[in-house]
Amino acid sequence: MIKVRFCVLLIFMSACSLFAQKKNSKADNYFYAYAYADAIAEYHDEMRKEPLTNAQRLNLADAYFHLGNYRNAVKIYTDIYRKDTIIKSHRFNKMLQSLAKTAQRDSIESLLAKKNGLLSDELMENADFNLELLGSNSENETAFQVFGINGNSAQTDFSPSFMNDKLLFSSSRGHKHKKIYGPSGEAYLDIYLGRIGGDGDVVNPNLFEGIPASKFHKSTPYYESSLGKIFYVISNEEDDQLLFDDNGKNSLAIALARSSSGPDRSFYYLLKDLSTSFYYPFYDEATGRLYFAANFEDSYGGTDIYYVHTNNTQIMSEPINVGPRINSAGNEIAPFIYENNLYFSSDIFYGLGGMDIYKTSFQADDSFSIPVNLGAGINSPYDDFGFIIKNEGDKGYLGYFASNRPGGKGKDDIYGFMVSELPGLKTLVLSGKVAKPKSDLGIPEATVKIMDSDGQLIKQVISDLNGQYRIEIPWRDNIMIEANKENHSHYSRTIGKEELNKISGQSFQIDMVELVDLVVEKEAKQVIKLDEFSFEKGKSDITPEISTELDKVVAAIKSFPEMKLRIESHTDSRGNRNTNQRLSQQRADAIKNFILAKGVPSSVITGAMGYGESQLVNDCKDGVYCLDFLHDQNARTLFVVENLDEL
Known part of the structure; x- marks a missing residue:
């Protein structure tokens, strides 16, 4: 059975509402308590008495989806989609995922062609790029050497993070100070530390005692060596009691603690909102940004990736959504930055299944390249998430991620990998403005084409009203770029590998002369x-x-x-x-x-x-x-x- 990783996180990490919801039926209450099998049975009992509302039918579809019954899920999603406008982008994504799981590719292409405003232009471009890439058996697929670590348990283990020559991670394996968390049936999450051996295996994990103890959730750590501090997720609590918002909801906050084995192990909340949960903190020392996942009102679907500006770890801005190039109608989690690349996980419909790991590069204008699926070398039809990597010199690169793929010890396991070069297809990004020479006056509606060395068209775009264009393709060492517009000069230029390395991701202006000038x-x-x-x-x-x-x-x-x-x-x-x-x-x-x-x-x-x-x-x-x-x-x-x- 395949689970959507975000829902697993909700079961293990996200807080639950403890008050009675008067307007919910018994089936609804099962559903909101993540008891999906019981919810399905109860919804069918209720249907015998009176029809379900569309909202309840969508809950039923979601329950089937979470339990991996995609055929029943897709029947409900598509029926509601045809008859009603209630379906929103994140459920549209689930409908597409369900179609993909049931091998209905033609239906996916038909829905994408209609689109109906549910998906952003960036997402459509991402989808086209990755569907073509994953279907092409690309020669750029990285040869991963993946192995399960010895430190896994029969419970849930995920969210690895480097701490010098050791590995921090989250686990629901119990110990005497942790109670059982009702929705999961396992202990509240805690943070463990294991030793990384010379072969990359992680052994002898023990409860990490470098930060204050808690009876409730502590999870998804990130250790910043330059600060000697750990960012992590913790339940909102006070005096060993959970804190609830006005609706009876307890959520997760991001905390910061100085790693210490001594008595001074205090912590403080960095991001805290009793009605919103925060996940997977990552601190980028170069920019002072703290990245994380959350589900705010401005999200593009489910959980999105955000960041805040910090000054000496003090929060200096409101959360900023990284935008539709990264965030989608699905759920995005687990940001990790390495060598100007952002790695993250998403359950968007065009992946291999469940959560997949993607890579995108930062561009000169603070935008991102198209996120590229890392492929079957590391991703699977199951949930793959929490990717980290570091350089081991002559050994190549060592990294870790979590997955619920078959063959592990528990519900989720941590896997290590060795790889000779940074994973992920390298892409070529050309962007900038089509403009009049020696001028900032843009030329709209110009056709910009990229051709290969044989003159075959690879891709073309039309410049916008300000003359801006952006075009991204899998990397090539040589290309020809052309631009045309009626009553304007023809632009044609061949560019080789050395120059492409310089201009990819930078602003590249295409000069065109208007005949009237x-x-x-x-x-x-x-x-x-x-x-x-x-x-x-x-x-x-x-x-x-x-x-x-x-x-x-x-x-x-x-x-x-x-x-x-x-x-x-x-x-x-x-x-x-x-x-x-x-x-x-x-x-x-x-x-x-x-x-x-x-x-x-x-x-x-x-x-x-x-x-x-x-x-x-x-x-x-x-x-x-x-x-x-x-x-x-x-x-x-x-x-x-x-x-x-x-x-």
Whole structure:
């Protein structure tokens, strides 16, 4: 029987309501006490007398789900989904999980295609990525050497945490100071410490006495060596009595204690709310953030991952949800950060089953890459959670996690693993803005494509209203990136491994020129927009001043490779008419040769014509006195765009 790990945590860790709920039926009371088999039987008895409400039917579906009866669960979920809008995102996830367990892939794809606003865009992208990845038998699957530790018991053991060369973990194995916790039938949780051997096995676990004792839950420890302190979860209590909110609920808090074997083993609450439980604390020394799992009103489904800012471990902010790239319609727990990667567990529908372990990377803008399922090397159709890892030098990496997979000693066991490199598929993240060059002005609705080295399309996205884009794919050492939009320049660039390592996860701007910014109407013609330039009197040499402007012409052609240009060179009326004609042609030819020497195809230049003084723009013709600046207006060069409507 497969359990959803979060529900197991509720049974073992989360507080229960001890008051009589007057509006609940007997079946409801069984359900809310986690007695799912009894709840199912009682709901069926009640159905014989009168129909169940939709809320009760969903409870019945949940009870089937928690007991692994996915066929009965999915019948109820899908029936309610078709007839009513009561189903919310976390139950939508359970419905999809149930469909996956009963091999109804077509139904999953159909529901995802409709989506109906229940799932975020980020979650849909995560789902597509991981479903493709898990179905591809990727060569990037890590070779885990997984083993059960000797320190496991016949009870529940989970939530490993390193403490120097030892391992802290949570366990429901009883001892004389721990009472039995009714919903689980096992002892209240406590924290144990075992020695890590040279082969990674954990032996000789004993009750950890470095923090104050409690008759109630102590669990999910995290030891921060730089502080010499332990973050952990504890029941809300005072003077050995549980504390309850106005609804009779006792919840779990996060506490902090200094690890000590001496008499000074005091602790204090860091995060405490009598109506909300906190799970799995993790302190990130680099940022001073304290991460944890909780179910607040702004959660995306069930339990989400949050963090608070701290200053010398004092809480300095409200809880901040890490967002929909990580949190989903399911439950997310057990955050752990290592080498700029966040590992966590989720029971979202596109995993292998129950809770799976995922890896995501922090990006430069404090966002996350797509969470990647660590795959069948470590995940299973059962619940896998509480992942930790550290570098053991020449031995590679040593880590631990918990699972309720078959073959263990108890309901949940701790498993160790050895691996030669950090697990998880490496992904390539390109994000930033499509914008005008040397500007922060974004270009919306541009198509951004990633192609492989053979020019085959891998993925494409459309930039948003601010020109922002984000695209993520499994890692490749070489890619081609292209961007297109009507009446804009075409962007194309091949990027190799070294540069990809630098720009992945960083802001990468794609510059595109809008055609209207390059072209202006002049003399009833559409011409390239340039600063005025002039040749030296009687000469056709390309000076530095002229080459600067001609480089702009070359850039415009390269931005719009389909452009067709005609070069027109004109002189003023001063001097001999025939001489002016020859000079203008020499200048037109010199310009053409300069442009072609820059690598522009000859087919782009449809003509290079010298018109001498035959097309003056004012009345400064032969025999008319004009000031120099008026004559200068006639000495000009135009680059006429002949196919503007086709670009």
